[in-house]
Amino acid sequence: MNELSLTVLLALCLAALVAFKTLFTNYARPRLSLPPGPNPFPIVGNLLQFPKDLPWQKFRRWGLEYGDVVYLRAATRHVLLLNSHQAALDLLEQKSAIFSSKPRIVFASDMCGFGKALVLTPYNARMRMARKYFHSLLSFHHAPQYWSLEETAARQLVRRIYDDITNGDEQGERLFERIKWTTASVALLIAYGYKPAKLNDPLIRMESATSSYFEQATAPGAWLVNSIPALKCLPTWLPFVSFPRIAAKWRSETEEVVNYPFEMVRAQMATHSAPPSFVRKILETEGSPPTAEDLDCLKWTASDIFSAGTETTASAIYAFFLAMILFPGVQARAQRALSFVTGDERMPSFTDRQNPKLAYIDAVVKEILRWAPIAPLGVVHLNTSDHAYRSWTIPKHTTVIVNVWGIFRDPSIYPQPEEFRPERFLTTTQGGDCKSLEDLPLDPRAVVFGYGRRNCPGQHLADLALWIEVATILTVYTISPAPGTENPPLGHFTSGVVSHPKPFKCSIRLRSDKAKQLILDLDGSATAYMADVECSESA
Numbered sequence: 397m398n399e400l401s402l403t404v405l406l407a408l409c410l411a412a413l414v415a416f417k418t419l420f421t422n423y424a425r426p427r428l429s430l431p432p433g434p435n436p437f438p439i440v441g442n443l444l445q446f447p448k449d450l451p452w453q454k455f456r457r458w459g460l461e462y463g464d465v466v467y468l469r470a471a472t473r474h475v476l477l478l479n480s481h482q483a484a485l486d487l488l489e490q491k492s493a494i495f496s497s498k499p500r501i502v503f504a505s506d507m508c509g510f511g512k513a514l515v516l517t518p519y520n521a522r523m524r525m526a527r528k529y530f531h532s533l534l535s536f537h538h539a540p541q542y543w544s545l546e547e548t549a550a551r552q553l554v555r556r557i558y559d560d561i562t563n564g565d566e567q568g569e570r571l572f573e574r575i576k577w578t579t580a581s582v583a584l585l586i587a588y589g590y591k592p593a594k595l596n597d598p599l600i601r602m603e604s605a606t607s608s609y610f611e612q613a614t615a616p617g618a619w620l621v622n623s624i625p626a627l628k629c630l631p632t633w634l635p636f637v638s639f640p641r642i643a644a645k646w647r648s649e650t651e652e653v654v655n656y657p658f659e660m661v662r663a664q665m666a667t668h669s670a671p672p673s674f675v676r677k678i679l680e681t682e683g684s685p686p687t688a689e690d691l692d693c694l695k696w697t698a699s700d701i702f703s704a705g706t707e708t709t710a711s712a713i714y715a716f717f718l719a720m721i722l723f724p725g726v727q728a729r730a731q732r733a734l735s736f737v738t739g740d741e742r743m744p745s746f747t748d749r750q751n752p753k754l755a756y757i758d759a760v761v762k763e764i765l766r767w768a769p770i771a772p773l774g775v776v777h778l779n780t781s782d783h784a785y786r787s788w789t790i791p792k793h794t795t796v797i798v799n800v801w802g803i804f805r806d807p808s809i810y811p812q813p814e815e816f817r818p819e820r821f822l823t824t825t826q827g828g829d830c831k832s833l834e835d836l837p838l839d840p841r842a843v844v845f846g847y848g849r850r851n852c853p854g855q856h857l858a859d860l861a862l863w864i865e866v867a868t869i870l871t872v873y874t875i876s877p878a879p880g881t882e883n884p885p886l887g888h889f890t891s892g893v894v895s896h897p898k899p900f901k902c903s904i905r906l907r908s909d910k911a912k913q914l915i916l917d918l919d920g921s922a923t924a925y926m927a928d929v930e931c932s933e934s935a
């Protein structure tokens with residue numbers, strides 16, 4: 397029997413099982429009053445109506461048709477789609493005690509071992525411990541302590557882009573790679589005090605591979621075992637069935653990537669040669685010797701800094717380059733503001749952020765996050781008990797999706813939502829659209845980083861990275877369409893949990909001779925560790 401016929405057989409088993417479970421569930425519990433939604437088909441429910449490509453667009457259309465809260469059924473699974481900020485606040489924020497868990501994804505969590513990554517951890521003691529570690533070093537009030545690290549990283553990025561241009565990359569072919577290296581190096585410096593090599597760094601290579609496994613392992617609908625959990629017992633030697641072997645390979649590589657840098661820091665600590673890092677600081681702050689469970693949690697939390705913080709931040713910065721090509725007026729205005737403050741004589745720094753003349757750069761950062769939300773459907777939550785909401789009952793174990801993209805395309809909050817228009821976040825006295833501060837629209841950062849007890853613990857770091865990279869890049873470069881190429885289309889984004897613009901070409905030109913000098917004066921080998929960052933409370 398080949399893999400295809402085996403899969404068909406398994407699919408038939410699945411259909412029979414699902415049919416049985418659905419019938420049983422329907423008869424066993426009284427009919428609930430559920431929110432409206434598209435009509436389900438027998439047995440599979442709305443499963444076949446879930447779009448694979450850019451699902452947030454169809455979810456928004458459902459929101460317009462059925463209301464801001466839409467109920468769907470994926471076979472036996474309840475799914476709730478929230479298309480408004482208010483509904484997300486009502487449930488994920490106000491009722492966070494109930495709505496803060498995560499659905500179990502058998503293939504990713506149990507088989508590939510990603511269940512220890514914070515983003516997939518259910519609401520439990522381990523999750524609280526991991527978030528406490530994050531909070532002790534990455535909370536809002538720690539942000540200034542990362543200034544020099546992020547400034548150095550932004551300057552290294554413009555220097556590497558310069559080297560690429562002088563080496564003949566005139567169309568930004570390596571741009572996304574360079575941005576990803578920058579965010580990866582920040583993550584590794586913070587997590588382990590590890591300074592990666594500029595080319596082919598082994599740890600970056602391994603980390604990037606496991607991030608891609610994570611993305612594939614969590615892709616909705618990709619693994620039959622998620623619907624028939626009993627299949628996870630199939631042995632790896634079984635011919636014609638590849639998923640147990642894939643899972644075993646991904647699990648062992650992931651464990652290596654989580655263990656290796658952690659043990660490296662512990663070994664360095666033993667010889668007093670460990671540079672400052674997240675791992676070192678938390679181990680030093682521990683009052684009593686850590687238990688094996690504490691060490692395991694810390695090891696995975698450090699790894700989360702890379703896996704959750706690299707691709708996300710890099711995607712937002714790549715989207716910024718796209719926006720600058722498509723909306724040259726925005727770029728020109730941002731550059732005027734920067735020139736006014738730095739006199740084109742120096743690189744910007746975080747001390748400039750307080751300068752009211754640079755409010756436009758803050759507005760550009762907000763608009764990047766709104767116009768191209770890198771997690772258009774956030775990360776799903778799960779409620780741990782039935783909950784009465786409006787006139788409905790939200791059943792226990794409902795998967796809750798916030799349509800972040802849909803909220804950002806609501807013209808009643810953001811007029812002409814397809815336009816990249818930072819002015820929407822400024823008052824008229826700042827040269828923007830709003831009469832007063834009270835008229836400013838919803839800050840995208842209140843949406844894009846998630847809600848309630850599971851919101852993004854790296855958001856303050858991401859905000860720093862975006863601000864300084866936008867300011868540094870626009871101080872020295874002008875970005876425009878690559879000569880002889882069409883403007884990249886507006887809606888060309890990838891469809892995964894993390895969405896970014898599909899590769900595009902662009903021209904990156906130095907703004908002036910002075911800009912060139914500023915870049916050449918940079919010390920390319922400078923490294924800023926998190927030496928000044930203090931643990932805020934005993935972890």
Ligand code: HEM
Nearest residue numbers: 514515700704705708709775845846847850851852854858
């Ligand atoms: C532009 C950049 C980023 C965006 C848009 C973003 C967005 C998000 C979102 C939407 C979630 C899910 C929140 C929820 O479940 O409600 C999340 C979770 C998470 N993020 Fe970020 N993130 C970014 C950068 C970062 C960085 C730099 C780090 C690490 C330093 C990080 C670490 C995490 C972790 C560990 C979680 C899981 C939290 C949990 O499940 O309790 N993120 N992020």
